[in-house]
Amino acid sequence: MNLICAEKLDKTYRAGDVDVHAVQSVDFVIEPASFVAFVGPSGSGKSTVLNMIGCLDRPTSGTLTVMGTDVSTLDRNASARFRGQNIGFIFQDFNLIPVLTAYENIEYPLIMVQEWPAAARAKRITELLAAVGMSDQAHKRPDQLSGGQKQRVAVARALVANTKLVLADEPTANLDHDSAYRIIGLMKKMRDEFGTTFVFSTHDPKIMREAELTYALEDGRLQLGTGGNHV
Ligand code: ADP
């Protein structure tokens, strides 16, 4: 079964008097436990696609099915619930909460989105800190961590609730070369261990090389011949 399936997906934004066709008639499928990249120049619609998959934005038309749910019809509350239960997010600028420690940032989704008993929560966070190699930095706040370390915390946070899908919007854009490689390797390891599907938006050739499937966008349209390996 496909994890995600989009047919004739469209998103049009109204900007003043003009319609901006951010995504136009895009079709794609994403299989479970895959590593998939949406690539393309700035403004080509990558984030819009990820935001629709993540129920942060609704399609203007077309169908979008995520884990068997038609997400285009969910209302605000239902999409927030769906997101919390099923999807982890990783962002370009890490989006950690500055006043919380690494440990507390990873704990956040377990408290805010899902209700985990305290003991199970502590065990899970400890496991994730170890998996991303941050056990000895658990009590540091984001301003005491490097960019690569912050993104490792963000990867742990995205995975902590055991969701099967992680959306990563240009996750290596603010990282140096070595940190970017380490983060990509870490995400791949998590995919192999937990069967998590990672869907990226990226310009980074390092991610494109690692992706098993690449969809190339330009001006909101899928480029012909993409959706194959190593475009
Ligand atoms: P990318 O992530 O590939 O850089 P985006 O998906 O962010 O591209 O944007 C695609 C197009 O949609 C761009 O022209 C952008 O300006 C426009 N766009 C994105 N979000 C909005 C919005 N909320 N309102 C109006 N236009 C938007």
Ligand code: MG
């Ligand atoms: Mg973007």
